[in-house]
Amino acid sequence: MANRPCPACGASVQFRSAAPYAVCPYCQSLLVRRDATLESIGRVADVPEDFSPLQLNTAGVFEGRRFTLIGRIRKAWEQGSWSEWCALFDDQRLGWLAEAQGDLVMTFERPLEQLTPQPKPGALARAKPGNNLTIEGRRFTVTDVKAVVLLGAQGELISCPPKGTAMKSIDVRGPGMEFGTIEVTADETSVFTGRFVEFAECRFSGLRALEGWTPPVAAVR
Amino acid sequence: MSASESSVASAAAARTAKVVSCPACGASLTLRALGQSVMAACPSCQSQLDVSRADVRLIQRYREQVTKLRIPLGTRGVLKGERFEVIGAMQRSVSGYRWEEYLLFNPYLGFRWLVFDAGHWNFGTMLRENLSLSPSGTLEYGGRKFTKFQSGKPVVDWAVGEFYWRVTAGDRVNSSDYIAPPFMLSLEKADDEYTWTQLEYLEPDEVEAAFHVHSPARDNVAPNQPNPASRAMSRVVQIALTALVLAIGVQVFTAVRARSSTISLGNYSFEKGVAPEQVYGPFTFDAPFSLNELTASAGLNNSWVELDCSLVNTVTGETREFTNAFSFYQGSDSDGPWSEGDRHDTSLLPTIPAGTYNLVVEGASGDDHDQRIQQPVSLSLTHDVVPWRNFWLAVLAIVAYPLYLALRVHAFERQRWSESDLSPYSSD
Amino acid sequence: MRPGTLIYIVLCGLALSFLAFANLRGYVPFASNVAQAARGATAGHFHK
Numbered sequence: 001m002a003n004r005p006c007p008a009c010g011a012s013v014q015f016r017s018a019a020p021y022a023v024c025p026y027c028q029s030l031l032v033r034r035d036a037t038l039e040s041i042g043r044v045a046d047v048p049e050d051f052s053p054l055q056l057n058t059a060g061v062f063e064g065r066r067f068t069l070i071g072r073i074r075k076a077w078e079q080g081s082w083s084e085w086c087a088l089f090d091d092q093r094l095g096w097l098a099e100a101q102g103d104l105v106m107t108f109e110r111p112l113e114q115l116t117p118q119p120k121p122g123a124l125a126r127a128k129p130g131n132n133l134t135i136e137g138r139r140f141t142v143t144d145v146k147a148v149v150l151l152g153a154q155g156e157l158i159s160c161p162p163k164g165t166a167m168k169s170i171d172v173r174g175p176g177m178e179f180g181t182i183e184v185t186a187d188e189t190s191v192f193t194g195r196f197v198e199f200a201e202c203r204f205s206g207l208r209a210l211e212g213w214t215p216p217v218a219a220v221r
Numbered sequence: 222m223s224a225s226e227s228s229v230a231s232a233a234a235a236r237t238a239k240v241v242s243c244p245a246c247g248a249s250l251t252l253r254a255l256g257q258s259v260m261a262a263c264p265s266c267q268s269q270l271d272v273s274r275a276d277v278r279l280i281q282r283y284r285e286q287v288t289k290l291r292i293p294l295g296t297r298g299v300l301k302g303e304r305f306e307v308i309g310a311m312q313r314s315v316s317g318y319r320w321e322e323y324l325l326f327n328p329y330l331g332f333r334w335l336v337f338d339a340g341h342w343n344f345g346t347m348l349r350e351n352l353s354l355s356p357s358g359t360l361e362y363g364g365r366k367f368t369k370f371q372s373g374k375p376v377v378d379w380a381v382g383e384f385y386w387r388v389t390a391g392d393r394v395n396s397s398d399y400i401a402p403p404f405m406l407s408l409e410k411a412d413d414e415y416t417w418t419q420l421e422y423l424e425p426d427e428v429e430a431a432f433h434v435h436s437p438a439r440d441n442v443a444p445n446q447p448n449p450a451s452r453a454m455s456r457v458v459q460i461a462l463t464a465l466v467l468a469i470g471v472q473v474f475t476a477v478r479a480r481s482s483t484i485s486l487g488n489y490s491f492e493k494g495v496a497p498e499q500v501y502g503p504f505t506f507d508a509p510f511s512l513n514e515l516t517a518s519a520g521l522n523n524s525w526v527e528l529d530c531s532l533v534n535t536v537t538g539e540t541r542e543f544t545n546a547f548s549f550y551q552g553s554d555s556d557g558p559w560s561e562g563d564r565h566d567t568s569l570l571p572t573i574p575a576g577t578y579n580l581v582v583e584g585a586s587g588d589d590h591d592q593r594i595q596q597p598v599s600l601s602l603t604h605d606v607v608p609w610r611n612f613w614l615a616v617l618a619i620v621a622y623p624l625y626l627a628l629r630v631h632a633f634e635r636q637r638w639s640e641s642d643l644s645p646y647s648s649d
Numbered sequence: 650m651r652p653g654t655l656i657y658i659v660l661c662g663l664a665l666s667f668l669a670f671a672n673l674r675g676y677v678p679f680a681s682n683v684a685q686a687a688r689g690a691t692a693g694h695f696h697k
Contacts, residue, residue: 048275050256080259081273102331129413209235462662475672512675517650
């Protein structure tokens with residue numbers, strides 16, 4: 001846990017993780033940590049309001065390990081938008097908890113070398129639903145390819161789509177509940193894999209109150 | 222503080238649903254799944270609105286009037302133990318059939334579907350897995366085998382409210398349904414996207430109680446409607462098998478205990494000079510109560526015999542009267558040789574108490590010349606025989622209801638498959 | 650338990666009871682060639 005001054009407005013910004021990006025809650029500057037330096041690379045919009053029960057500092061459990069939501073990105077594509085929460089685990093590992101279409105998906109970053117076939121330059125840009133690939137020896141099929149833009153962000157983040165340009169997001173599905181995303185920008189490619197999770201499975205605490213609704217009994221079914 | 226309340230942070234005020242005004246017609250609409258839904262069709266004018274971003278944008282303007290919804294948007298109800306709110310409604314149709322689909326939302330559990338089709342209700346949950354068919358064309362999921370019921374290309378007639386994709390009137394998908402009552406798996410393919418939904422049949426009163434809606438009378442049989450006779454059937458078959466085993470047990474016990482002892486009585490003679498009333502015995506029946514058989518036989522040839530018999534208890538004088546009669550005719554005509562009748566008859570004498578008895582027989586006979594027959598009639602008495610009639614009557618009583626239920630099961634299944642092109646019951 | 654199933658259990662019970670008691674007494678129904686038992690006047694003799 002560390003507090004550092006925002007290079008843009010000087011306000012104290014809290015860092016709980018080793019995540020490279022953070023949004024200053026006072027001036028909405030997007031900050032990048034490179035070694036010891038903290039740099040502001042522009043401003044991002046605040047996340048739009050929504051009716052999600054999740055909020056910053058909501059805690060949960062995934063496969064026996066506790067996590068806390070420390071950041072959020074709101075991403076949009078041509079026909080919709082969704083949230084991705086940055087989850088900080090007790091062992092300092094970071095994951096993404098995507099919240100879309102009423103589903104929750106927990107994914108973790110995988111080394112790019114584990115993606116086969118290794119994408120030649122431009123190959124991923126031509127990915128289509130139905131293509132097969134392997135990540136860490138597990139087989140996946142492409143189900144969706146979208147151009148994605150950033151709508152807003154808050155808190156600490158593993159990565160953040162560059163402002164102004166679209167990122168290509170390739171969704172892949174594995175057997176059972178396995179899910180993955182390959183994110184391609186001009187500069188880099190990232191691979192994330194994980195699976196769908198049930199709301200009750202996560203045993204959330206610190207949820208946002210929703211008028212007229214109570215959370216289901218927090219028990220793994 | 223309950224377990225569910227402690228999972229909610231008490232700091233901020235509760236978030237409420239957002240009310241916005243439609244950019245096309247100005248009517249106010251409530252966004253109940255903000256952040257999860259991406260599109261809303263204005264309930265007043267049906268214009269398509271993009272609600273996936275902070276500002277509400279018009280996608281496509283319409284000026285449609287929508288008929289009153291069976292379940293109004295915003296209605297909440299508890300199904301399968303969880304509360305849901307109706308946030309969207311649409312009607313789809315294919316080949317002249319129309320049905321309504323209501324999108325349900327729970328902020329913690331996500332989306333579900335409530336489908337109404339001709340009085341039948343189904344609760345739909347989208348599957349995340351992509352299922353694949355076995356080579357034989359069946360589908361296995363959740364430990365059940367699903368059989369293909371039908372396929373078609375349903376089209377959206379209208380849609381109002383919030384949805385998690387941009388649905389428009391006129392949208393068409395390729396759809397296939399597979400059934401394992403009370404479940405149905407529905408596959409929808411649009412472009413490259415596959416969506417599997419599992420539907421569970423709901424009884425109308427469950428939906429009426431949950432959403433305070435009146436459900437009209439059901440028409441025909443729904444593809445995944447559970448067969449009411451089937452549920453009774455398994456229990457009834459269990460009972461029937463138990464009863465049959467017990468019946469066989471009783472019958473075997475009876476058979477083992479039966480004496481079946483034969484008492485040969487000799488002959489009844491129609492010879493001239495012999496008295497018509499002939500007495501046989503005395504003989505003893507030692508079983509406390511018994512079923513006995515008197516068998517009379519003769520080598521008849523186009524003749525008949527009729528014996529008036531009396532079984533008389535030598536001590537009490539109690540008499541049981543009965544008739545033993547038989548006839549046998551044969552000949553030959555244009556179709557070949559024929560015969561009619563028997564050369565013997567067996568009389569059953571039930572519930573005879575133990576005792577000593579005489580048998581008194583007075584007989585008449587005739588041949589084709591109306592003369593008494595020449596042959597003697599052989600008389601044989603079997604004491605304490607195994608009754609078979611009781612056993613078969615009991616078996617009949619036991620199997621009647623299961624057979625009736627089996628017919629009902631079959632009739633229901635025929636009706637179920639009458640709506641399908643893939644019916645295993647051929648109609649020709 | 651559904652009423653139909655309950656009635657069926659009773660029916661099976663009745664059928665099995667009938668089977669047991671009828672067999673015990675040597676009784677069969679529908680023995681059509683058996684006339685009513687008639688009281689004889691004297692032992693060994695019968696009146697028409």
